[in-house]
Amino acid sequence: MSSTSTHAEVTAADTAGRWPVLLLLASGLGWLVISGIFALIASIQLHSPTFMSACEWFTHGRVSALAETTFVYGWSANAGLGIALWVLGRLGGSTLRAQNWAVIGTLFWNLGITIGLGGIATGDATSFALLELPRYVQPLLVVAYIAIGISGILAWSGRRTEGTYASQWYAVAALFLFPWLLIAAQTMLLWSPVRGVLQPIIDGWYVQSVVSLWLAPLALAGAYYAVPKITGRALPSYEFAPLAFWTLLFVGMMTGGRHLIGGPVPAWIPTLANAACWMVLFHFTVVALNLRGALTGGGTSLTFISFGLLAYLAGAVLDAVTSFRGVALVTQFTYFTTAQQQLALYGAISMLLFGSIYFALPRLIGRPWISGSFVRSHRVLSMVGIFLLVGSLAVAGLIQGTELINAKSTFGEMAERTRPWLLAVSVAQVLLLIGNILVLVNFLRSVCGLWCSGVVSEVGSFRQPTTMEVHAS
Amino acid sequence: MMKNGFFFFIGLLAAFVLGWSSIPLLAHKQLGALTPFYDDGESSSFPTRPPGVAARGQLVYADLGCAACHTQQVRRPDFGSDKARGWGDRQSVARDYIFQVRPQLGESRIGPDLANWGGRKPPVDAAGIAQFLHSGVVSGSKAVSHPPFPFLFDDRPVVGEVAADALVGLVEKSSRRQIVPTERARTLIAYLQSLNNAYEYPEARHVAPAAAKEGAHK
Numbered sequence: 241m242s243s244t245s246t247h248a249e250v251t252a253a254d255t256a257g258r259w260p261v262l263l264l265l266a267s268g269l270g271w272l273v274i275s276g277i278f279a280l281i282a283s284i285q286l287h288s289p290t291f292m293s294a295c296e297w298f299t300h301g302r303v304s305a306l307a308e309t310t311f312v313y314g315w316s317a318n319a320g321l322g323i324a325l326w327v328l329g330r331l332g333g334s335t336l337r338a339q340n341w342a343v344i345g346t347l348f349w350n351l352g353i354t355i356g357l358g359g360i361a362t363g364d365a366t367s368f369a370l371l372e373l374p375r376y377v378q379p380l381l382v383v384a385y386i387a388i389g390i391s392g393i394l395a396w397s398g399r400r401t402e403g404t405y406a407s408q409w410y411a412v413a414a415l416f417l418f419p420w421l422l423i424a425a426q427t428m429l430l431w432s433p434v435r436g437v438l439q440p441i442i443d444g445w446y447v448q449s450v451v452s453l454w455l456a457p458l459a460l461a462g463a464y465y466a467v468p469k470i471t472g473r474a475l476p477s478y479e480f481a482p483l484a485f486w487t488l489l490f491v492g493m494m495t496g497g498r499h500l501i502g503g504p505v506p507a508w509i510p511t512l513a514n515a516a517c518w519m520v521l522f523h524f525t526v527v528a529l530n531l532r533g534a535l536t537g538g539g540t541s542l543t544f545i546s547f548g549l550l551a552y553l554a555g556a557v558l559d560a561v562t563s564f565r566g567v568a569l570v571t572q573f574t575y576f577t578t579a580q581q582q583l584a585l586y587g588a589i590s591m592l593l594f595g596s597i598y599f600a601l602p603r604l605i606g607r608p609w610i611s612g613s614f615v616r617s618h619r620v621l622s623m624v625g626i627f628l629l630v631g632s633l634a635v636a637g638l639i640q641g642t643e644l645i646n647a648k649s650t651f652g653e654m655a656e657r658t659r660p661w662l663l664a665v666s667v668a669q670v671l672l673l674i675g676n677i678l679v680l681v682n683f684l685r686s687v688c689g690l691w692c693s694g695v696v697s698e699v700g701s702f703r704q705p706t707t708m709e710v711h712a713s
Numbered sequence: 714m715m716k717n718g719f720f721f722f723i724g725l726l727a728a729f730v731l732g733w734s735s736i737p738l739l740a741h742k743q744l745g746a747l748t749p750f751y752d753d754g755e756s757s758s759f760p761t762r763p764p765g766v767a768a769r770g771q772l773v774y775a776d777l778g779c780a781a782c783h784t785q786q787v788r789r790p791d792f793g794s795d796k797a798r799g800w801g802d803r804q805s806v807a808r809d810y811i812f813q814v815r816p817q818l819g820e821s822r823i824g825p826d827l828a829n830w831g832g833r834k835p836p837v838d839a840a841g842i843a844q845f846l847h848s849g850v851v852s853g854s855k856a857v858s859h860p861p862f863p864f865l866f867d868d869r870p871v872v873g874e875v876a877a878d879a880l881v882g883l884v885e886k887s888s889r890r891q892i893v894p895t896e897r898a899r900t901l902i903a904y905l906q907s908l909n910n911a912y913e914y915p916e917a918r919h920v921a922p923a924a925a926k927e928g929a930h931k
Contacts, residue, residue, distance in 0.1 A: 289857060305778055396718070421729070435811055651858065
């Protein structure tokens with residue numbers, strides 16, 4: 241880290257606007273741990289189908305829905321919004337406004353998710369992927385999200401700088417687009433449902449849009465902010481960044497139809513998705529060029545961001561390859577698609593968010609992370625966990641795919657051949673869960689320091705940037 | 714554009730509107746008004762509406778999350794082994810689903826496809842399905858192949874006669890108890906038995922020109 245980047249390590253805007261952000265980040269990490277427990281139950285059920293199946297609340301379908309919902313709407317949404325508000329506040333150049341709205345919004349958002357999870361467990365789920373939360377909490381989510389978003393939008397519209405930055409575009413896009421997507425999906429699927437296969441078509445569009453137009457922009461907002469700050473260098477090839485941004489926005493949501501290959505839908509939907517998957521690679525190339533500085537830097541944040549960046553790219557290439565009919569013949573309907581989903585949500589988006597959180601927290605609370613060993617353990621556990629998770633799921637998926645093609649193979653044989661890999665998936669879920677408990681504990685203990693010692697040390701550690709980062713070795 | 718907040722907002726709006734109209738709206742225009750197919754020869758139209766009990770059973774299927782492991786979409790005969798596995802002689806088409814309240818296409822085949830499960834050969838009767846849902850064991854086999862769902866059944870004392878649909882061989886006669894499917898189990902079973910899209914619509918007929926066969930061979 242160069243000395244020039246340390247002058248404004250902690251600004252008044254950080255101190256005055258930190259509570260909404262800390263609340264969002266803490267809720268996110270809390271949900272992440274809960275989601276890990278659900279994901280572990282679901283993964284055990286894949287190799288031991290009788291596990292907890294006698295309990296109606298935890299059938300495999302319901303517990304998978306619980307895990308997915310908690311992960312996306314609990315962890316990714318809270319953490320992503322926290323990072324987005326922080327970035328917009330900092331780049332806006334003034335203290336975050338409408339903080340009460342953000343806090344109230346966060347409380348109601350999390351209340352909505354809690355009620356919704358109870359609803360899913362007791363059988364009120366909607367049966368649409370990523371839109372499982374029951375109808376009765378859906379309007380609450382829209383209102384709560386808008387309340388949180390107001391803070392960010394005010395920071396954007398009241399910005400004091402002439403130019404704008406890529407992290408601002410991505411954050412503002414995520415803030416605006418998600419409510420539109422959610423309202424459109426709710427209207428067409430829940431309030432005035434369309435007929436027949438239009439439901440899965442629209443749900444597929446929604447799922448892809450949530451990833452491409454909401455979660456990925458939130459994660460990129462943090463990465464685009466943290467990388468130049470940490471490396472102390474301007475982003476290379478930055479002049480292409482606007483084009484990459486608009487490519488993701490305009491083409492990203494058309495890639496969802498690849499899950500419907502060979503299905504009872506008009507053939508142009510998967511064909512369009514195939515073309516879009518390749519077009520959107522332009523976005524990924526530019527992001528890689530812009531953020532390539534992260535790959536050479538050390539430090540905790542950059543390690544997470546590099547991992548996330550590589551997973552983001554690998555995910556895009558895999559999506560493009562599996563959008564061909566000949567490849568989908570094998571990979572469709574298998575654990576391979578689960579592997580791709582986990583690579584995107586966990587490997588890319590979550591790791592980028594972790595990187596941003598590791599960068600943001602010391603600046604928010606005015607002191608470094610309390611435990612360096614927890615940080616290092618979390619880093620190792622998440623990287624090993626994600627490798628194991630995605631790798632084993634992919635291998636299991638390829639085995640399952642080849643068995644499915646062979647009409648003589650039974651589902652019993654398929655379960656037997658995939659079993660070792662599914663056991664590895666459970667191990668990976670355990671590693672990830674431990675890592676996420678560590679980061680949650682570390683986060684809460686670090687934040688508690690604000691009360692325990694009372695005063696935020698404005699000087700001292702702040703002028704020594706090395707103490708703000710827990711280094712790789 | 715990146716500096717002017719107004720134009721930036723218009724850009725976001727345009728991206729959303731374009732994405733929304735390119736898939737949801739266009740698909741709706743194409744399929745939203747799909748009608749049943751009237752067959753002059755048979756003097757009736759297809760698909761038929763599922764009986765009310767099956768429609769309710771679909772909601773049980775949905776709330777248990779069965780679609781996490783089972784698809785309900787048959788791929789065409791030269792694309793995968795669906796036909797060879799006896800899941801259906803033709804590919805599923807959009808018309809199959811027009812009367813379904815919540816189509817359960819699914820995206821994972823940890824278990825078999827169920828699109829035509831009610832029409833499978835040899836057929837499984839309601840008692841057999843109930844037995845399977847309760848124990849998770851296919852009759853004649855020992856291994857558990859499906860998670861058992863005992864919560865779909867009532868264990869209750871026999872009052873008067875043993876219920877007609879009580880599961881056999883699970884409790885000793887002397888205990889005067891019986892295991893009976895609940896209302897939800899009965900609707901779910903009726904739903905599974907109703908799953909059968911045998912009618913061959915014009916758009917579902919399999920066309921296998923030489924080129925297509927070559928493609929399948931690759």
